Amino acid sequence: MPDRRPSRASAARAATAPPPGHEPRSCVVCGRTIGWRAKWARSWDQVRYCSDGCRGRGLQPVDTALEESLLDLLGRRAATATVCPSEAARAVGGADEAAWRPLMEPARMAARRLVARGEAEITQGGQVVDPSTAKGPVRVRRAR
Ligand SMILES: [Zn+2]
Numbered sequence: 001m002p003d004r005r006p007s008r009a010s011a012a013r014a015a016t017a018p019p020p021g022h023e024p025r026s027c028v029v030c031g032r033t034i035g036w037r038a039k040w041a042r043s044w045d046q047v048r049y050c051s052d053g054c055r056g057r058g059l060q061p062v063d064t065a066l067e068e069s070l071l072d073l074l075g076r077r078a079a080t081a082t083v084c085p086s087e088a089a090r091a092v093g094g095a096d097e098a099a100w101r102p103l104m105e106p107a108r109m110a111a112r113r114l115v116a117r118g119e120a121e122i123t124q125g126g127q128v129v130d131p132s133t134a135k136g137p138v139r140v141r142r143a144r
Contacts, residue, residue: 029054029063031112032132065092066103066110070120074142082123082139085111111140118143 019041024033027050034050049055069088077083085107086100092107093100112131114120122131123139131138 026112026116027051027054028113029057029059030109031114031116033130062092062103063106063110063113066107067114070107070110070114070140074120074140079142082141084137084139108138111138114140115143 019036022036022040022044024036025047026032027034028048030050032050034047040047066088069091070083070085073083073087073091074081086104088110089100089103089107093103111120111122115122115131119142120140121128121143122134123129123141124134124136129138
């Protein structure tokens with residue numbers, strides 16, 4: 001008998017429905033919601049990363065600096081004001097585009113981590129969006 005393994009499609013369906021006691025959590029690196037996978041049934045408590053890429057990358061000093069920059073920018077504005085992740089990228093990387101541009105995705109990751117900790121919200125067009133699935137430019141504001 002051939003060894004029948006679950007198809008990718010069924011694995012994707014399972015990702016949306018973690019069993020009780022396995023509530024979704026956020027990747028400690030990129031801040032995206034970690035989709036449930038059956039292979040984690042017995043090790044869920046140890047799952048910290050959404051992917052091998054995030055595990056390999058880890059959190060670096062620049063990531064903490066970007067979080068602090070976002071909070072600093074928000075702290076200096078009205079409670080309802082928003083900031084663009086690029087502002088934190090510039091604050092940390094410097095005005096030279098070759099320096100701050102590579103920090104854009106790390107800045108978005110920092111924003112998602114703040115959302116996961118309840119310290120910020122990510123918006124598009126003034127509406128709060130799911131940081132894990134938002135595509136295109138986003139703004140960051142203080143959590144309400
Ligand atoms: Zn991740």
